[in-house]
Each structure stands twice: as structure tokens, then as C-alpha cells.
Amino acid sequence: MKKLLYLIAVAAIAASVMAVNNAAKARPTLTNIHADASSTSKPFMPIKRCMNMSSMEAPNEGDWYNYKIRKKDIKNVAEAGFDTIRMPVRVSHHTAPNAPYKISDTLLNRMDEVVNWGLEYDLQVIVDVHHYVELNENADLHEPRLEAIWDQLARHYAAAPSNLIFELINEPFGDMTVKRTDALNSRLLKRVRQDNPDRWVIIGSAEWGTLNGLIKSTPPNDPKIISTFHYYSPFKYTHQGAEWTPKPMPMGEKWGTQKDKDTITKEFKKAKRWADKQGNPLLLGEFGVIKNLSNYERARWTRHVRETAEANQMGWCYWDMMGGFKVWDRDEERWIPPVLYALIPNL
Ligand code: BGC
Secondary structure, eight states: OHHHHHHHHHHHHHHHHOTTHHHHHHSOOOTTTTOOTTOOOSSOOSOSEEEEOOGGGSSSTTTTTTOOOOHHHHHHHHHHTOOEEEEEEOGGGGBOSSTTOOBOHHHHHHHHHHHHHHHHTTOEEEEEEOOOHHHHHOHHHHHHHHHHHHHHHHHHTTTSOTTEEEEOOSSOOTTOOHHHHHHHHHHHHHHHHHHOTTOOEEEOOHHHHOHHHHHHOOOOOOTTEEEEEEEOOSHHHHTTTOSSSSSOOOSOOOOOSHHHHHHHHHHHHHHHHHHHHHTOOEEEEEEOOOTTSOHHHHHHHHHHHHHHHHHTTOEEEESOSSSTTOSEETTTTEEOHHHHHHHOTTO
16 A cells, blocks of 8 residues: 555656656657667667747747747648757746746746647657857856756756757857867756756757867767757858848859859768767758748758758758748748758658
């Protein structure tokens, strides 16, 4: 009887800490959905085709591009053949300025909602701490706050299924040098591992998360990390007409000669060589072309980058579904065919 009471108590506690219990109950855990036991290509990479769902990168969801993620968006992503969504969230904007740096319950509830939708549609979900701008401006002040943010997220999602994935910092720059980012990544990972010993964790580097930053970095030694970089080169092609870049980005830049293609091929080979040396799988966590170009031009670059990533055994996440680099037309409520097919040709 005592044992039974004990088991009931343990079960009750476990249930109460399950932040995403509904989804966990509704679906079996999709651990390693892409595991291919017969494959000789190492190391194993759980993410193949992923879509960035960017609405929570804005200070408040909906502030930019005037949209919020809906359940049917997640369904559309799953039905198109993606296996993962990346959820960039500006958590720092919803976190108290002073210790213990509490994250707002409203934000956590909304994150849980989207996470649960993803899990419900059998997707892997990446929780990405995005746009912590102040960290790059004053790292001394903000590193302890980011540590507290990850302590809370790690506890909050400790009982979530294994297809929930963490991404510790997005595109550090400024104060966050490569060396400093390496050290912070190690500290954050150690803390996250206390509650999540076996969860996949995505780790990038400084210099805005570029390949240049990544290959200078030394990731922590851990069997469940994925290295990541972002690729938007040539920047003046992919960002032409962008309004948020420090320098204006004139329109009219062209891309697509053999030489242009070869440059990308060479860079991705370099990325692969670096990742193989580390022994980590590699994720191209963001790539895409701004909506200001024709969809055919956007598709041409996107296809080449996606194919080159796959040829080097990288998983990839397109930036993004419905924002400035969109592949979904919100007015028409449908995919933009050439760009979608550049990502998933065999739809
Ligand atoms: C930023 C977005 C931006 C995109 C392309 C992302 O890392 O968060 O705001 O649109 O890169 O520049």
C-alpha cells in the first residue's frame, strides 16, 4: 500500500511538472524520426527539413509583419513535408530586468501552445532564444540573465518529449566574441544538461552566426549537440531592399552564374570539413531570399543552397514561412510554388 501511495505521489509530481503534457500524452515521442540505422554517414542528424516560424522574433508577437502563428500554419508545414519547425523567440523582452529574472507566464504559455501544436503534428520543435540584442551590447550585465533564462526554460521543458530541441543563442555579435560565445555556450549547456541530460541542443557561434564565426569556434564536447550556422551570401543579393540593415541594400543585384554557385559549394564543403572534425551534425539554421525579388530568382538561389546543404549531409531551416522572406502567401493563404518546390521538390 505504501509503495502504491509512493507511486501515486511520484506520478502526481511528474504530471505537475509536465509543461507540455497534453502533447506528450496525445502523441508517442518521435525520437530520431530520421534515424537510419543502416546509414554509414555519421554523425546522426535528427533534422532534415525545417521551417522558421518567425513571428515571435519581434518584441511582441505580431509587432512585425502583423501576423501570429496559427495552428493551421503548423499543420500546413507538416503536410508539405517538413519535419521540424524552428521557433525564434525574443525571450529577453519578456524577462524581468533584475534577478531572479523571471520569464513572463504569458510568454511561456504562448510558447507552450506553439510547441504543443508542433508536437501534435509530429514535428520536431526548436526553441530558439532569439534577438537578445542587449547581450551583444553589454555582455557582462546580460550573461547572468541569459543563464537564468535557460535555467527556467530547461526546467520548464525538462519533461517534454525528445523531439523538443533547444537552441541556446541566436547570432551573437559585438561584445560576444567567438571566445566569449564559446565560454557562454559551455556554461549554458552545463546548466541545461542538469534537467535535460539527453536532449538535442543546437549551438552556434559569434559573428552573427555566420560560417566564419563557426569555424573559429570550439563547441562543447557533448554527444547530443548540433552545430549551426546561417547563410545569406551574397548578402547584397539575398537582402536587397531590406529596410533594417545598417547600410542600404540597393535593388538590382543578380546571382546565378556558375562561379556564383561554385562559391557556395566551396563554402559548404568547408563547413562540412569543420563539422566532421568536431564530430557534430550540422544545421543550416537560416537561409533565404527577401520577398522583394521575383519568386523565380528567389527559388534559384534557394534551390542551390538547399541542394548543397543536403549534398553535405546538413539539415536545413528555411527563413521563413510568412515574414520578410516568405514562402507562404498570407493574402492568398497558399504556398508560393517556386520557392516551396525549391525546398521540397518531390511534393
Ligand atoms: C533575423 C530576422 C531577419 C533574418 C534575415 C534573422 O536572423 O532574426 O529578423 O529577417 O535574419 O536577415
